[in-house]
Amino acid sequence: MVASLIAMLLLSLLVIGNLTYHARQQQLDDRFRAELAAGTAPVSEGDFEDVLLADGDPVALIEIPEIGLRDVVVEGTSGSVLMDGPGHRRDTVLPGQVGVSVLMGRALAYGGPFGGLSQLTPGDRFSVTTGQGEHVYEVMGTRYAGDPAPANPRSGESRLILTTARGGPLAPVGVQYVDATLVGDAQPRGARQTTFVTLPPQDTPLATDTRTVWALIFALQFLVVAEIGAIWALRRFGWRKTWIAFIPVLLLASLLTATQVAVLLPNLI
Template sequence: MSARRLVIRNGVTLLALLALFLFLNVTVLSQIQHAVAQVELRSQFTEQLAEGTAPVSEGDFEDVLLTDGDPVARIEIPAIGVDELVVEGTSATVLTKGPGHRRDTNLPGQSGVSVIMGRSAAYGGPFARLQQLEPGDQISVVTGQGEHIYEVIGVRYAGDTAPAAVTAGHGRLILETARGAPFVPSGIVRVDANLVSEVQTPGQRDTLYRSLSPEQKEMAGDTRTVWALVFALQFLIVAEIGAAWSLRRMGRAKTWLVFAPVILLAGLLVADQLTRMLPNLM
């Protein structure tokens, strides 16, 4: 085989591997990652509630700004089988753990508006059935200020009229996810719900919508770790070159034994970084 044909074959093989690893990561491995993250978050948040240290503002009980990915609430929606731990932040990386609370809005249960964003398919797809909610369905959210009950008032899409603005002393919860076929988002669906339990005092928040970083907004990808993608791609390319050399010198059996785990690891690293660059509500 000529050098040109060898390069073309290896390039096609590399692209095929990337597509396979991306598919595997999004449809299978991401679900496992989400499940593991939820177990860890549930344990952490339960401990915080027991100790009375669960956050009630954008800072923790020591007044230190919450890190993206810190647990802030537990949301239950019986009508669609949702029982998830909610984390602070809404970037694609953060939403791999579960639904995320948008930093520029108040926490659930407090007066004003609270926005929670969640994925529709990948990483557990916690909000996959959001569009099935109907007016009157109840949503329970537990925070450091207790349990808060919301009542759904409607589902809306792009172009639909938003409900009247929430008035002083009242609370509203907006749930957001992607609409369209699984893994092929075509827009955003929002569910509006009014707080029907006791309204709590809002905690201090330093983040405003105008200062919200781009990756935290709806349908945005997270490109902050693109450097990690470059290194992962280099790792995969080197592994494939090594496998091609070994195949000629050492034979198929030894090459498979040595390089299969290496290429699998490299491919999954690349796929993980690529997934973070996809829309955060997918």
């Protein structure tokens, strides 16, 4: 059971997760392009009807040619949200607006959209498209947790911080930041309800999300019951019939469990 769970966890993070990531990105891209065309793409923490954006709603499109990245950015930065794409931290302004905006993305699992951030060098340019248009940013540099941060942005300036994990595969040892400044004029800030104080703890860098532990408990129970059933069937009917009947069930139970375990892992891996 342990072996199947570990194997399914790796498969979920690196294979199945990549497939679902790209499928979800296609859906988000279609939705965000439709909102841009209709002029309803969000420019604040609420939608065009002032309804608070849900976690996972598309808010921007980021394109970084140097690392081959073109992904839709979603609202929220918890582990489950970052399974769908890079996330925008709720307590910061949207890219292109006056102030500091923070985008967070995984380094390896579920598409690993920010896995190539270390390749960026000062002077590299990339674009972020929001409901206020296309914004071009220029990389200032890369830093790690504990390094001195750049000086605070000047009045009317827009700064963007790209955030991901650093370290070995699936074993982060810290956080990597890429600072960038807007080339051109910044847009007005949109209204935001979330502040640094009220930001949920699961939305911070390398945080885990324990809100769905109950789902993991049920998934583990399902896996244990399936294992017991397979052992009983093996003794009663032999391995051929047991294989046909229980392998799909065991794979499903292992996948459900692995997905819930993945949510408990640091959100930037």
